[in-house]
Amino acid sequence: MVFYARNGTPIDWNGDFTTLGEVRIVTLNGWAYGPAFDRARPQLRLSVANSVESGLKMVAHQHVQLFASNRRNTEPVLGRIGLAGQITMLPRVIEVQDGYFAFPRRVSSDALRKEFDAEFQRLVDSGELKRLGQRHEVNVP
Structure with missing residues (x-):
């Protein structure tokens, strides 16, 4: 998770939330x-x-100064709505969050779990998972 701000916004995010008390x-x-x-x-x-x-858009129109989001969801939207180059990510992260897959425990989901595990292993074995992680800047275990 990171903050996004309009270019030139004078906010020095250093990881200390107490410095953001007056920031919208x-x-x-x-x-x-x-x-x-x-x-x-x-x-x-x-x-x-x-x-x-x-x-x-709230950042672009100066209704707020910072937008808390993540790169994976935000970067494509910046380009799509024409704000790439006007709004940038601040360099320090808010938090790194691990992602998990979860499946129902029902017997009827056993085949799906096995199929997923096999396909996931194929991605690992072929190196494709590592390449996808690099391309999307996601740490892959």
């Missing part, structure tokens, strides 16, 4: 930003958007 920040409805962010929430000036596009 938009988050996404239902997204998790990590335990440190959650502890800081009462001291932050937060707004909520329902989509990455809405969050970016």
